Amino acid sequence: MASKRVEDEHFEEGADDEDFIDPNDVLVEFGDGGEGGDFPMDDDEEGGPGGEEYMDESIVYEDNSTQHFPSHKGSVFAVSAHPTAPVAASGGEDDLGYLWDITTGDELVKLTGHTDSVTSTAFNADGELVATGGMDGKVRIWRRVGKENWRTWEFLTELTGPDEVMWLRWHPKGNVLLAGSNDTTVWLWQLPSGNTMQVFAGHKGPVTCGSFTPDGKRIVTADAEGTLIYWDPRSPSPVFKLTPTDARFALDGITSIAVNPASTLAVVGGASGGVRVISLSKGDVVGALAGHQDGESVEAVEFVELATPGPLSGSAAASGGVVVTGATDGKACIWDLSTMRLRATLEHEDAVTSLHHLPAPKAHLIVSASVDKVLRTWDARTGTLVREHKGHHGPILDATLGLGGSVVVSAGDDGVCLVFQTE
Template sequence: MDNSDENSVQFHGDEEIIEVIDLNETEQNPDDLADEFEDVDVGETEDGDDKQEDWDTDDEMEQEKEQDDSELTFSKHTGSVFCVSLDPATNSLAVTGGEDDKAYVWRVSDGEVLFECTGHKDSVTSVLFSHDSSLVATGDMSGLIKVWKVETKQEVWSFEVGDLEWMEWHPCAPVLLAGMADGNVWMWKIPGGDCKTLQGPGCQSTSGKVLPDGKRAVVGYEDGNVRLWDLKQGNATHVIKGHDGHQGALTCLACNKDGSLVLTGSVDGRAKLINTATGKVGSGHYCMMENT
């Protein structure tokens, strides 16, 4: 084959040319690529400022993803909100407490503040309307509890205890219960202030609830025990402990409609169903549910 055929392409059978690659073309180095990008229009304006409209930052993209579907936002608090409760009579009022040492009673339809619960010394961590929504109780981390009459927007009672763990209104009377870090449960008649104390076992009372009959209360403790109290007599009718009790502090409890059963939860990762008449932990598949 002579030199004239050096650049010619030879066909073999049914082959066809897909692409011809010029091997004489040198590979581009980084400097060459940089020169090419100098010619790319990145949206520079006439006065030399870069256009940023089409360049979204991560923060801007995240903001675009956020969507507020709420009907109303209440923004009076200047710190974290720690507790909230709706009035049980009409569900038209709310009370909130927060890190700013304040509690507000406000209308849920438009967010209008009816009154501010003033005078707290520390973060308000517990708020609750009474059964008929006529009273509202607010408690802070210092142990100061205040009760307000919703109609007059006035404070009608206050009391200072130790470290407050929880509060609970009686389901059919103006009686307020509160659990303390020393394990005691205080019970007051509002606004008179008549008081009764349910003596604890010497460890923190972590949760409590008055049963629907209004005669008994169930209280959970840091040691994993659960006590069923007769409120009139002031004594514990049943103590659930040991194998039947929890192996860690109680974190929550709830009862069914007639108060015959109480479900308890604990830091041990288990839930137990207790018969309030007998104090026995239910048998069968529902008695103990372990978090796996």
């Protein structure tokens, strides 16, 4: 690879985030990343389209969804929504991704080219590009054709490098894509050129989760061995690293992470049920949240901004210091980070798989998805249930908000994606 480095000023305070990396800048690949464990998906594809594996004719199923997309032939592992248009991208066990209309359920584009399960999908900030990532190690990019036409897309490029793609995240403003791999490496690409900008090597296990900070200036990644690394995108060397050798950070592997809107705190969920609060300015553990059962993996973390009065508002709400964690114990716990106290517990009948908060002015509403086949909308100010969303015949593996938060789109182990009104 070429060795030209990104200009430092692109990440300085006040820099224009959209131009923070020159499209021609490509960085050296550092380290071979070592070898990570392999976690293959279940090869059983008996479910087929429409959740036939889960159908029981003796049961009367409730379905309050407004639309469904049944084209996948097997489990649907990932779904994401376009930032403005009525389009969702889903990826599944059938080695395919799809773009489809969430208002009609119509298939728009079949996203082909993968040779193994598609486990990640993601739209960039302006919705002009969509990425799919798979267990085959490929990241494939499509772009929208025409500024006014959201129904037509064309293949742009394929990015290679990772052994198996664990997750994808776009920069909050720029056309830069971040991916975590099963082989311990983290990749950074510039689009539309497809140039590799950086390969971060520092983890010792599969990189299970990660993200840009909301201000776009830093990257946080974490692995299955329990290590968290805070990166400056300009450098292959960590800003700081936390490992299980510090007893305060022993989580038996890290399974989820989120960064607060101010980009000052990260909340990390562990495979053992532990939750830790990390100061990104100090590079240290500043809190431990104990609310989930021991040994129950924390699968989702979501910050919530509470702008209106309620039992959970006050100093924590004013600072954005409310976070929700969801785990395999079926609980979603609401925490006040100003006091490090548990304020409410939301109950599912099985594992919580994802959490999402609506945008302002309804940012106090959160949607949880679960293996119990149900999504639920909650009021985080009071911990009360607002609405249940039913229609899946199997576990819900992923979910996303669309159309400005007015709908939630879910991906099921039953091979179907469903659309629900959030309220």
